[in-house]
Amino acid sequence: MAELEAEFAAYFAARVSVVRRLAYALCGSWHTADDLVQITFVKLYPRWRRVRRDAAVDAYVRRILINSYLTHLRKHRHEQVVAELPESAAPVADSHEDLGHALRQLPPQQRAVVVLRHLEDLPVAEVAELLQVAEGTVKSQSARGIAALRAAMSKQPGEV
Template identity: 45%
Template sequence: MSVDEDREYSDYVSAALDRLRRTAFLLCGDVHRADDIVQATLIAVYARWSKVRAAGNVDGYVHRILMRRYIDEQRKGWARVLLTWPATERAAKPGRDLEDADAIAQALKSLSRGQRAVLVLRFFCDKSVEETAAILGCSTGTVKSQTARGLAAMRNLLNGQWTAAGTRSA
């Protein structure tokens, strides 16, 4: 890879890293797994950077790779080995935003992999139906039906947790 291509790749990663990490976390619900998925994605992107940068939609191309890495990671059947004890983390003070985010994250975890992928891409990554379909390699009809089913499931899972005014009930 040339120096200019390296610089373009570095600039892209600097701009997109937080977005990719957030997307991966919303898919898998675990910070460490999300980092692994993003790392595998960025390695694949680096290896194909000349092809990626020639694509009309670099973000779409990268999100497609991220989704495939997430799906591949889900399929791995081998046991994970704990190499160190997890560091104790300070818990954030509970508040409405944290509780709402936790409820949404838990509801997302209970959806099917397809519904979760569609909802994350559509509503957290602001992708259009067409972009989501291209990233996932499916039809726009599939994206629409998975969106409708996923939102219905989220409503059922979160039913009763918020009042009609949109605030969380105790």
């Protein structure tokens, strides 16, 4: 039992930052990303004995993360917590923030496709399997998402 826990702890230490970055890319919030990472590893732990021998542990973890993200979206679809309402939209400081903002404007499944295909560099077939959609859906969602990101990034500051 101690050996299993040590293996799990080593896997966690090695992969937590990668999973956290992916979670952030999906949701756009470090706080929510941390929650999703915690949920992911809590769900992984009881299955570790069976999963650890599988060569595709990372794919299994991604599937848990994606499912947790989509569940989170369904539960919190219209929530947005802010301390104070802003007078106007805050100016965006750089293109990295512009991209993050543009990503958050994509519909959830389209954002997941774009993140998995282009940030995680996963093949179409693996993204389709993770999201449980057809490969054609991945291709079309990816193309539409990239087009929307290009359009959003080409707008001048202040344009809507």
